[in-house]
Amino acid sequence: MEFDYDLFVIGGGSGGVRAARLTALDGHKVALAEESRMGGTCVIRGCVPKKLMVFASEYSEQIQLAQQYGWSASAGEFDWTRFKTNLHTELDRLENAYQTNAQKAGVEIFKQRAKIADPHTVELADGTRKTAKHILVAVGGRPVVPDMPGADLGLVSDDLFHLNALPKKMLIVGAGYIGCEFAGVFNGLSTEVSMFVRKAQILRGFDDEARGHIADCMQARGITIHTGCAPIAIERRDGGVWVKGSNGHEEVFDALLWATGRRPNTDGIGLEEVGVKLNRRGAIEVDDYFQTAVPSIYAIGDVISRVELTPVAIREGVAFHKTVFQGEKTKMDYDFIPSATFTQPEMGTVGLTEEQAEAQEPTLVYATAFRPMQTAFAGGEERVLFKMLVSKETNKVLGAHIVGPGAAEMIQFVAVALKMGATKADFDRTCAVHPAMAEEMVTLKEPVRVLA
Template structure:
């Protein structure tokens, strides 16, 4: 390392991408520092997918306890205690935060628990006032929930605050139609809240297969979740009894106890000092090339702050590839093709590859196979909820170009199935595989 620099690499943000980049770069022999103004672990671990998935598990017990009676278990009426789940989840998050910090310490990464901003191509200013010089700077500050600019918006909360509610509300209005909105709609509904999902447009889960999202909408409505489509938010007012009154365009006001904004996430770049180094911004995100480098040779960015694909596993791969490229002598890029995704709704969605609509637009000749069935557990539980699996194939080559599933355990099943899509396997390969019976997964190899 040159004497001109305090560190070879300075990382701003200790989330999934930043921690991976720090650890791998240090493993390649670089002297690394990372600054984190909140908690080590980032959005996913601290206030995102990990605590949310724990709430999903907790919510599932509402149906599982009811179903258990059909399986011979004498389950009494059970009361849900929100503070117990909340505090246990917060405790688990704290444990994971400690593990992430331990990873940094074990790899001899210096951690600054304070905000850092960019002063120049090789300079970072800490909140304490210290100026640090680094040969390379990596921005990995993630994204931040979007809050609508309307009167009374401060009366609502985002996914950042939802894990710390003092008590469970009786009524919840959720704004948004994406995966976060639908996941929390399912969670709050299972916790016995009256849930209303309010959307500016006319459909949920844009980008997912139309047939799958329509089925989720039907199931959600049958469970009692209410939907307001084409209903832009106008304002929110607090009532004398502490409740909220939500005014929307073209519809009656909604009376609720909690407003949750789930209207997307924006790259977190405000106040970072990017302009001090001349870093180029495009559509509100840091513009980078295939190697995650900005227009400034010494400054890189990975994860949600680049707004390429806002998924934790993608940020981790970008951080790893960056470290290998810059410090490991192994230049490589991330392959963004066939990235699997999940929506942990009730029931959950798993998806990989092209939707039917995308395939028809791109390939023209398409064959689609579906399996619409009632899972065995649901039959004995006397639950009418049906699962839907879908294979989208190239009509000329027989290659499976997309798999879409709405079913219990769909994300768990899809992870293995995604390998087949990534490998370019054909429908004949699926057909030639012997079914694992009885299982829900066997439907993937039984479609005709």
Template sequence: MADYDYDLFVIGAGSGGVRASRVAAAHGAKVAVAEEHKVGGTCVIRGCVPKKLLVYGSHFAEDLEDAANYGWSFENAKFDWARLRDHVLNDVDRLNGLYEKTLESHGVERIMQRAMVKSAHTVELADGREVTAKYILVAVGGWPFVPQFEGAEHCITSNEVFHLDKLPKRIVIAGAGYIALEFAGIFNALGCHVTVVNRSNVILRGYDESLRDRLLQITMSRGIEYKFHCPFQKVQKREDGAFDVHLEGQDPLVADQVLVATGRRPKTDGLGLENAGIELDDGGAIPVDEYSKTSCDSIYAVGDVTDRIQLTPVAIREGQAFADTVFGGKPSTVDYACVPSAVFSQPPLAGVGLTEGEARNTYGNIRVYSSDFRPMKNVFADRQERGLYKLICEEPTGKVLGLHMIGPDAPEILQAAAIAVKAGLTKADFDATVALHPSMAEELVLMR
């Protein structure tokens, strides 16, 4: 590979790009990675990590409210948005530093500027310099999608929401996917008036319908307002800094912030992939084969930019498989079956495998076991919210096809249970396991 400046040049230092870089370097490759912002990608910088910290912070409102029945009293408790915000941003900086050290310790060169594909083996940097590589890996991730409407420039996305100067008293959130509902829960718990606006009447498309309905009921009871079948028409800024949000068929809403969370798109604009003969799909994603290779033999892509499964752990596995395949002599692919996922709404929900609807369409003959219960903590705190667990099984074998749950700590419980689903265990295997009492997790082996 002496004919090239690098064995591998990675565009994008998110989770997938960092994993691919360090593993390729560990296999002996000379590696460089270009990143125009911070190292760590969406998850670490402006996604799941800082958002989860905001979830933790906002949940104390519920915990303080429930504490009275547990014998605790708090006088003059108050919340400081700036303090939480700054702690979160400081932790982002800490993680960015750890990612940088990881690359440095593996001998990966960091180039902190934008890069684009010039040809099959050439990358052009923002400063005009061109470098060559035997292989190029594109791992630039996704970017928030904002529909076109008048006044869209007044709205913020999940990129900017972590940097708000102050907590809005009224916030309108466009969209009803996981990003929208996670932030709806955060702001609602912190005392904001939250209105969720969606073009359709479906929230969390792709998740089990029973869990979606339960989340809708609970969040409405907590004060979140929903406006369905209401596309945005325009957003106008008032002289006092507030906004008038005009919706189709509705009276205007007044908000202090408007958050657009209508999905994410692969960040492929201006990457120059056409210079290597690579055509994007209709959604702007990079088509790849099972080994993450594009139509150009020397260019690969991993993570959200391929629009396979937009989850950080999946991008990491794709980056690992790429490096092992190309530089480690171990052809590796990623198994996309039974990938667990969660929504850190309040309460959270999580699932793995097929939903009830998917299982019926695929297998026809199935049986659904469930447990609809009020968690002990909620009973004692006099909170009426109920958890719901569902086990979707094939008949007559009893093989577990899917597991879905909503309730406190659902994501923490699901991770271990997902191993059983991935392993192809049956309802009989669950039944044969002694319950861990008293716990919410014991409902997994008690469902009827």
């Protein structure tokens, strides 16, 4: 059978675009459909604009620090309108780059929604049908909003880059990395921030000591965290959003942000109708090579809910391309994937948490917390945390966690060492860079505790 395309990609995010470009560059006929904007969640409404907001929110503190170092400086007023204009100019540039690079590689782009009509056919929103030997689903995920009265009065993370003005008082419901990152951002931009956290601590799934350290720092910076609390009533009241929590606390806020998780964006695109299997969360089930229950249909990225990180989606796209179009069966390696949460202070992490290590094998825990030189000089009390988990039997480093300025930059290179199988002895025999915070990674001498 002759097809219109060798590959049709549904979704113009980082993973889908990478797979499409590589396949087109190999000389195959490739098309891609994207109903929103090229670049997907990360570029348009996630990592990139969020990180730019993080940068913006940190300058006031840096100016205060500069004053302590002798500079005559003042922050003045933050101009949200100016920032938002510059932000969207940059996002437009990045979107154009994504589209241009894909088209230069030979990818034909359809700017409309697509759904799967049969194992080899994609139907576009205008009714046009296109056939393909292989279909790749890379449609990502979307924010989840609880099903309760008044929920529509809240915002989701996508909305934050389009606010007309900064809220004076904000409630964030949820305390995953998205909620905690935006808590820091708006706190840094002088918004009064409160959080409702259903569990006993923020950042579920991360190392307990590290997330506790971050929670302490966030509260010291003025963020109010209500743990063991969920909203039970929401109304429009007194020109704002009135929210009552399960702990009895009630208050009127200028803005309510739902940061209650994300789910795969699999609704209404014909997956189950053609035989693709979804799990209970709505994620597409795939094998080690990203093939679904329908042999011609594959899926990568957040839509398969393995590790929901942009660099992972990109590598999954590469593995798909090698497997399907280069005849080199390639699995994704999910071990020792580093990640960062751009909380304030930020955290970099790779490998096992202390809790995971303890469940796996006897472990030596090395950790230190201290005031870094730059802020200690100016009287700052906030501490950084360096932590390493080491196998008692093999001396291999099982995990590392850093909380403090530059944590994301540092953890990238720690991850290289762990990926190579580094032992604690390898770190010990590496000379320190002084004076630098990062030297603590090679000067941790005695374990603070031993986990049997």
